[in-house]
Amino acid sequence: MYNQPSAGPVDTGRVTMDDVIMKTMGLFALVLGFGAVGWVVSAANPQIGFMLWMGGMIATLILGLVIAFKKTLSVPLIVGYAVVEGLFVGAVSQFFEQQWDGVVPLAAMATAGTFIGMFLAYKVGLIKVTAKFRRIVTMMIFGYAIFAVINFIFAMVTNTPFGFGGTGWLGIGISLFAVGLASVSLALDFDMIERAIATGAPQKYSWLLAHGLIVTVVWLYIEFLRLFARMRE
Structure with missing residues (x-):
């Protein structure tokens, strides 16, 4: 018994990087899968697509608040959020692609590039997440x-497509600020994952970490959609 290796995080039921990666990939697959459903349904019936858009936006807001303030972590709620978020993203993407051809693949590539760039910047220390940094962001x-x-x-x-600023320089400036804020928020997610692993958080906590990362990525993608659509106008 004494010759056996020390118990690791998996043996003691603690969160690991593998847990977070697998949960993130699973939730991301749900978002993509139901996003495809939302896209197809919206293309076939724009009215139902609009309902998915509005209903999905309201549902994700409510579910997000419940997940954030619920005392106990609920995996079904997190999975349900990913499903609703996927339908919402699919419907929104289909609308934007119809109105501004080509913005969806552009926003997807920009989101992937930003994610990789922020991850590398965080890992090499170009972005340092301190207590003050977390409070400000x-x-x-x-x-x-x-x-x-x-x-x-x-x-x-007012029946204005983008609200304040419209498609002018003010509107583009607002979108640039939103993209920047969503990008910086990724650093908070990376830091939260590292701190959870370092402090030995329970394994189930990996669901919440993956959820937070997916929410930020989708937010970044939506802001890129709005930015490129505004620039196209």
């Missing part, structure tokens, strides 16, 4: 979330 995210809700209401009431 978190406050900016909350501030932008409030602005996004107000902007959505303004766009619906």
Whole structure:
């Protein structure tokens, strides 16, 4: 017994990088799969597509708040969020591609490139996540979330496609800020994963870490869609 190796994170039920990677890939596969469903349905019936868009946006907001403030971690809620998010992303992407041909693959490539770039910058130390950095970025995210809700209401009431700023320089500036904020948020996700592994968080926590990473990636993708569509106009 004494000659056996020491118990590792897997043996003690602690979160590992493999756990996070596998959960992230699983949730991402759900988003892509149901995104394809949302795309096909929206292309066949734009009215149902609009319902998926609006319903998905509201449902992800509600589910996101429940997941964030629920005292116990719920895997079914996280999986359900990925399904609804996929339908929403598919419907939105189909609409943008119809209106501005070519923006979807461009936004997808930009999102992948930004993710890789931010990961490398974080790993080599170009971006250092400190307590102050986390506070500032978190406050900016909350501030932008409030602005996004107000902007959505303004766009619906005034029938303006992008809300404040429209497709002018102000609108493009807002989109650039949103893309930058979503990009920096990836560093927070990377840091949270590393800290969870270092502190020996429970293995089930990997679901929440994967969920947070997917949410940020989708947010970044949506902001790239809006940016490229504004620039196209």
